[in-house]
Amino acid sequence: MTEIPATSLSEIEAYARRHGLTNLTPEHLSRLAELADKVAALGRSLPRMPSKEDEPAHSFRVPQP
Amino acid sequence: MNKLAMGRDFDIGALHFASVTDASRLIQTGALSPIELVETFLARIDAVDGELHSYITVLAERARAAAKLADAEIKAGRWKGPLHGIPFAVKDNYHVTGVPTTGGSRLMADYVADDTSTIVGRLAQAGAILLGKLNTWEYGTGNGHVYHDLPYEVARNPWDLRRFTGGSSTGAGASVAAGTAMFALGSDTGGSIRLPAAACGLQGFKATFGRVSRAGCIPNCWSLDHTGALCWTVEDSAIVLQTIAGYDSRDPSSARTEVPDYRQSLHQGVRGLVIGVVSDFGPEGSALDAANAVAIERAAKVLEGRGAIIRDVTLPAPLTQYRDAARIINWAESFSIHEQDFLARNHLMGQALREKMMSGFMVRAVDYIAALRLRKALAKATDALVRSCDALLLANAFHVAPRFDEPDSVPLFTSETASSVFNITGHPALSICTGFDGGGLPLNAQIVGRYFDEATVLKVAQAFESATPWRDRRPDL
Numbered sequence: 001m002t003e004i005p006a007t008s009l010s011e012i013e014a015y016a017r018r019h020g021l022t023n024l025t026p027e028h029l030s031r032l033a034e035l036a037d038k039v040a041a042l043g044r045s046l047p048r049m050p051s052k053e054d055e056p057a058h059s060f061r062v063p064q065p
Numbered sequence: 066m067n068k069l070a071m072g073r074d075f076d077i078g079a080l081h082f083a084s085v086t087d088a089s090r091l092i093q094t095g096a097l098s099p100i101e102l103v104e105t106f107l108a109r110i111d112a113v114d115g116e117l118h119s120y121i122t123v124l125a126e127r128a129r130a131a132a133k134l135a136d137a138e139i140k141a142g143r144w145k146g147p148l149h150g151i152p153f154a155v156k157d158n159y160h161v162t163g164v165p166t167t168g169g170s171r172l173m174a175d176y177v178a179d180d181t182s183t184i185v186g187r188l189a190q191a192g193a194i195l196l197g198k199l200n201t202w203e204y205g206t207g208n209g210h211v212y213h214d215l216p217y218e219v220a221r222n223p224w225d226l227r228r229f230t231g232g233s234s235t236g237a238g239a240s241v242a243a244g245t246a247m248f249a250l251g252s253d254t255g256g257s258i259r260l261p262a263a264a265c266g267l268q269g270f271k272a273t274f275g276r277v278s279r280a281g282c283i284p285n286c287w288s289l290d291h292t293g294a295l296c297w298t299v300e301d302s303a304i305v306l307q308t309i310a311g312y313d314s315r316d317p318s319s320a321r322t323e324v325p326d327y328r329q330s331l332h333q334g335v336r337g338l339v340i341g342v343v344s345d346f347g348p349e350g351s352a353l354d355a356a357n358a359v360a361i362e363r364a365a366k367v368l369e370g371r372g373a374i375i376r377d378v379t380l381p382a383p384l385t386q387y388r389d390a391a392r393i394i395n396w397a398e399s400f401s402i403h404e405q406d407f408l409a410r411n412h413l414m415g416q417a418l419r420e421k422m423m424s425g426f427m428v429r430a431v432d433y434i435a436a437l438r439l440r441k442a443l444a445k446a447t448d449a450l451v452r453s454c455d456a457l458l459l460a461n462a463f464h465v466a467p468r469f470d471e472p473d474s475v476p477l478f479t480s481e482t483a484s485s486v487f488n489i490t491g492h493p494a495l496s497i498c499t500g501f502d503g504g505g506l507p508l509n510a511q512i513v514g515r516y517f518d519e520a521t522v523l524k525v526a527q528a529f530e531s532a533t534p535w536r537d538r539r540p541d542l
Contacts (some may be wrong), residue, residue, distance in 0.1 A: 021269075035423045039396070039424050042389055043393060043432030044432075046393065057437050057438075058242055
């Protein structure tokens with residue numbers, strides 16, 4: 001498997017700006033880059049369910065009559 | 066001297082260590098006035114909270130007025146029940162009309178609530194007396210570290226002031242153990258009632274998801290949040306749950322399920338009950354403190370000695386699966402709750418909350434949905450295990466309360482646990498004190514029951530508590 005490169009500061013700064021996060025200090029941006037890699041790795045590690053019909057738990061319900 | 070119902074003589078100066086059960090019997094018979102009891106707790110707060118920091122806000126005059134009213138009602142023959150005149154406190158993420166809610170955060174520094182949380186309201190209706198708002202991690206959440214960077218001093222563990230209380234209901238754990246509140250409300254998204262209970266030697270009960278309303282408590286993660294109480298004894302837990310449990314239309318997850326009489330079955334014993342003991346957690350289990358593991362074995366033997374049938378069982382999935390699903394769900398939902406504050410005012414956040422928001426900022430929708438799917442599968446498989454027994458006995462916090470001057474060990478107290486398993490599944494889980502280690506620090510385990518069968522959880526815990534001496538020891542503070 002190809003190793004996934006770490007998120008660079010310029011990447012994370014652009015991503016943050018794109019999503020409205022413009023006020024982080026340089027130190028916080030570095031931390032965001034570190035956490036971005038950890039969160040992505042954790043997300044990738046979750047098993048995917050085998051069936052497309054496997055609906056997740058969800059909170060939407062219509063009111064009972 | 067007051068003769069308490071359990072047969073012990075209490076110097077009036079130690080009333081702050083009486084249980085709800087005992088104090089309530091004294092109040093009912095007129096041997097103790099709510100005014101005297103509230104003054105006892107206010108004096109105790111004055112005496113120790115300068116170093117304990119269990120409170121953010123003390124509502125002394127409000128409590129005195131409520132005590133006066135309760136005293137008059139009881140003297141007039143209008144005793145409302147076992148919480149009438151009993152002083153309690155709430156984690157400062159519960160709203161109370163006209164009272165500041167800080168959430169432990171600079172972001173809410175000037176906020177005064179215009180509504181009261183459902184369960185605080187139910188306690189008030191039952192005559193319980195609110196002493197104040199308790200310390201908490203910021204918004205009841207974080208990344209597990211304690212950075213000492215919030216606007217309020219960090220709560221200290223009454224068993225050793227150099228140590229952590231467990232989080233996030235830090236003040237709730239400290240207050241009940243130290244006798245600055247008779248019981249306390251906390252909230253539990255990944256263990257935040259049960260972990261402070263574990264660190265502080267209490268009984269902390271997270272009932273079935275939907276059993277106790279969350280309305281009026283600042284949300285942390287909607288689908289994992291539970292509300293509940295930390296108490297000194299199991300019977301106290303039953304008394305409080307009796308009052309706070311039940312359907313609430315203000316909480317969309319609230320269950321329309323009948324609430325039984327928890328005290329009726331409390332002392333029935335465990336003869337014939339099948340209790341599954343989880344002692345093998347796979348590789349993650351190696352982190353469990355030897356003292357906690359031994360205490361759980363002993364607890365199983367105590368229950369066996371009382372007639373329970375002990376069966377070795379294992380969880381249907383590794384702990385990491387529950388923890389990973391919980392983290393993704395928690396990060397995503399929590400970020401959704403605090404997004405606007407994070408984008409505009411993250412400089413006001415403490416480091417723990419800010420870093421959690423950073424994690425939430427990065428979660429992909431597809432990963433959140435994968436975590437929800439995983440949760441559903443884990444809940445189903447775990448429920449099959451729970452239904453194969455009457456109750457489970459297993460580890461909760463793997464460690465005893467860590468020292469603040471060993472900061473690397475602090476986050477392990479909240480991460481190396483089996484607590485979040487039952488936030489993921491929604492089963493009722495009660496943290497119990499299983500004794501003390503060689504250094505005098507509380508040990509713990511959790512008892513877990515079938516959905517909406519809190520009565521059996523309490524019955525098992527009561528059988529253990531009544532057979533052991535652990536409620537006789539109090540912090541020397």
